[in-house]
Amino acid sequence: MQLGVAVYVLALSEVTADMGDLVGGKAAGLGALIRHDERVPDGFCVTTEAYRRGVVPAAEIIAAYQRLGGGPVAVRSSATAEDLPDASFAGQQDTVLGVTGTAELIAAVEKCWESLHSDRATVYRDAHGIDQHGVAMGVVVQRMVTPAVAGVLCTANPLTGRRDEMVVDAAPGLGTAVVDGASAVDHYVLDGVAGDQTGCLTSAHLDLLRAAGERLAGHFGCPQDVEWAIDPDDVLWLLQSRPITSLFPLPPATGKPLPRVFVEFGHVQGMLRPVTPMGMATLRAQITAMLAALGVRVEIVDIGGRLYGDLTDLARSRSSRRRLVKLMAVDFGPRAQAVMQHVLADPRFAPTGAGRGAARQAASLRTAGRAVVGIVRALARPDAARIRMFAAIEQLRARSVAPDDLRTAVERLRHVEARGDTDHSDAIMWPIVAGMLAAALPAALLKGVAGPDEMHAVLGGMPHNVTIEMDLALWRLAQGVGAHRHLLLDTPPGELASRHLRGELPDIGMAGFLDAYGHRGVAEVDLGVPRWAEDPTPVFAALANYLRVTDPEQGPDQRFHRAAATAETALRELTARARRRRPVRAMIAGFLLRRARALAGLREAGKFAGLYPLRETRRQLLLIGAELTDAGLLDQHDDIMFLTLDEVRVAVHQGVDQRELVASRRAVHRRELRRRSVPVALLSDGTDVETVLPRTSGGDGTLAGVGASAGRVTGPARVVHDPATAHVEPGDVLVAATTDPGWTPLFLTAAALVTETGAIMAHGPTVAREYGIPAVICVPDATRTITTGQLVTVDGGAGVVTVH
Template structure:
């Protein structure tokens, strides 16, 4: 089929007519007013021959007057790829010859630089895309534009937005002229601009109909003709919106804070990882006496903080509590929320019962004992902690008597029910003590020492398992000897494959992975491979280390210099403070010394938790292999896209989950491409940061938060995947976020810039301990800064200058 009338097109014909034509056909079938037209199908494009006779016949049936010729690719107007403006549109086409030429131009635009780059960015195969072309009667409008049925700037689903201009709508979508912008939020409007209040009401009603029909917010192109008729030219999903929070059945509005960036993780979590993390975080918060519901929004972990925000007792300290782990961006959004009258304190508090109050008192008692013991005898606390971690490691390994998937499932369920409170206390409270000891001096020394001086005292911190891991890899790099060129010249993924196949020379990698192979990027997600399974990132980091030729820039030397500088800074700071404020000076000195003994333990808790997580993943993959053999999954790691309840149904009832897995994998791939994740969302979808006042900055200056003092100028290196990162000595590492799996890159970087984070989070902590400047919470850093641009990072002032 080469030519088909738009009135005959259905939503199921995407592969034949493309996304845009399928959407128009659906509008016509719904009774909406769409200019009459036809579609030259993708089948004609596949054959590579313009069916001129059929096209001319269809054109004559339209009346042979002026027409609009628009592309409709088979990968266009999809839920995660709009292709807006990527292919050509030709307006006011008259005559058969001009029409045939316009169709050829649309076909050619499929291979334009912009369309090709767009597909590559979304991992869409070029050879799988075909081009259909829409031909419609030309509407000559008095006004035209775009209607968004949700506010595309803030994400709010309770608002619509309209951009309009006199004349053709191309001036709006091309950005070629100033437009009239309207936000439809239920407030009555005067007749200003090119649209009247009646026009806006008609657009709002149309938007509601279309959104109800298609089931998601829509991006609608429209035109109003001279006779005041509203024509619809296109309706497609708004692909940029972050998913809406799930309904909770609780009073609205609600506020949700993103928890993943605390772990340096913005990528979506697999369904199995989400279930595991929700249980772990809920239990951890409960141990601290805090009850927060964890929800899945777009595959990310969000906590519902509404009840805490509306509680008279907790709201007073909510912003301060976020300083340690959540950081300044979260503090800013929560300050805004607390000032919102909709989140005013409610009478009756949060309704905490006597049982919960007693549990909180018990938790508080254990916390006081654990923190005081750690501060009083930090060396003994460290010994107890690492003994508990070793016991956890040994205990996490499953016994050899597991034979069936049912056996393995019973083991996982039994471990979910086990109470490890004693081990948790031995690990948790020294960490909390160290974090408090590091955080409190800033208040005690206000007016005496600036944050940069305190950060300097916290550099080169001992007892950090992540630092020890990075330095172990550095020592491995120093001993590769004759294999240096092999490791530098061979792609990391090829080296990883050779290591796993036992065909790589022995460079000590097996020993390294034996100690640290349970780690990896996004390691808190049980659905993500560990380094032991895929050591590609480790070999990439190893190659970066081998490029360090100046012994003085070796990570071990940098770490030792940072430690020495920290001890010197501590002595000078304590001496100065005790002269000016004797009591505060003594207290601050005590806390900073305890911080140097305990704050490095911050990474140990997560490191310990990865042992049982590694074994959990191993058992799940073995169950997945059994289900694959039974024809219930396509491959073993499909099990990571199920919940444990669904696994139970597959194991005991032979339930086939292949369809669900395929659907969830598609959503996961789509979310992996998302470049930014809201720090906080309201229940109506509003990204709270988008409604905050914009921070003022000088031209070329990006404002963030200083997290590690120092000033460095160097070429930027924007990294999105550490597995393939090439970081030269002296590069400024720019990333959306970092977790411990990224830290091997720090050993060659001169400075760190991230879009998220908290001062005490993993990345900034490690940056301080290596003595490299770090600025965190720089909005859109990975888009504003490009690789190779010269930048200056001032970790004391918290600014990045792009030269």
């Protein structure tokens, strides 16, 4: 090609992998296949320059067609936003097969151009955050292969995620049935084990495809989705190869014996969104230290920006595996329990003879001794334990404030690196553990006497919960807005937030609320995420939702008081009934439940306290980021959250430009933010363990989950992915993938809660019980199965959601 000369038609043999802007994704991929000496039907590409000009270059197309020798050709769309690492565009734009003659060829090119802005392609780009204005269309024209059989090869199993399996779908003839899903096809799983083959492919065909898949995955460095055809002479032709975009990232190599099992830890904190690189480093250190304080050693790894714990050693330990499933009940929930039961039954995770070393046994005994003392002390005198806890939290808040004399990036970085990541004070930790145990143990003691819904009722309206207190403080603020009601209801939350930060809003008490709670936010455990004090948009959105509550009896303060009164009544009735049947157990259970009501609400306080040092660390890092931006080493101050401390150090001390690194990480982060499903557990070969469990069905219209808060409510569903701008009407059923404390202001107007993940003692269900609203958790794919506006019934006692 001559520089500066417009190119409208280009032979595929001239296309290189870096020509995506000129020829589109499909043509660039075919050019790469040709350059790797793979067998690809001969052809040419009508470039994006021709598309941008807007007139079909008929003479150049006809000349290229004649050079192919005429005859039937396949005409395929090749958009610039196509066959990308995170967006395949499979089937979103047009392909025309068996095109013969110049007039039909020109019409087919025009048809492909028109499909760039079809409804389905436009919606797909919107869903993947792709700019609609920057896209352009190239068109691939190739000599038609007349196949005996054709289909699709995936070099990793797209259903289970296994990287050591390939999957083939095939059909006789052109294979359009495979791509279009129009009829039944033959399905093969290639796992390296030879077996009798039936259907349209022979063993020799499958060997050809397996060898091609291995080559292509090696060529491109990631699993591939390959369209292929085998002609009557048993020659394999490759028609397309693109990345499989749906696979969850592979766990990192650990250098330890395989296989390994990794369980997702983020949903324990109510978040499935990816964590920023800076937040990941902090969270890994915090969780590792917290588990170590409890005598548990687990390596935390980053998979797809999510926190996963390597539980392999615990699963293979004779002493740990016996109680592993039960221990996961409190925070990880039933879905994680189910996958762990499956793992423990897998012979590859059979217990080994290795036991704990003497040093680890001694450390565990010391931890156990401290735990017993701390838990017994809290159970014996809960009021005193609570006073000590909040005194420790106040000390932590005061200690977290940075000195006033920090002036430069070097000084600020030194301060950030010197201070500890968290405080695992016994005064904070053991009252929380005592409360959780007191809430969890009575269910076993009262089995056969009390059902789950009764236990949930007893644990409703729990006092001393800092998150509930925060929500009620915002409710009181809403009750006092007076003449500003319409301003807050009619103005978008983002605009209200901007005006508040500029000091342009009337005084409604928001400044005082943010003074107390501005260090909180959605996904607040991620250091890289703005706090409410920085961006109060979610607070104003929640405030508007509160103002829509017109029935005083439905106010959250009244709902909370009713839940507390119901709980106290249920506790008295339950213990009286239990004394008649099991007096000793009833006495123990009654004591524990009373202690649960005194202590279990403290569960939120530990996290609340840990946010104080996080807030100050974030503030110092953003100031360092501003200095690096002024120096031209970052594009904006919050880019620093996409670096690690080591990378910040080389920028500060050595002046290393980190803008390119940040841009690439932001792109990955944006891609992962769009992911709606995160595996509960992964094996080291990429297997999503939940996909290999037996399937259960609740019947037509019924979604099975786990009851987490008693009650039965019917109402319109409100599917929420981002609480920052969520509009929740009184009576709506809130449906979300997961929730953390930053979501809980929405609970004050919701009639019920449905989530895809969680545990009974996790943040969302705990708050739901305390407001007395039904909750069903662990409903797979709830946010995709249910749509906003559908009428649903949530039965928190039975653990089912019915879609009407």
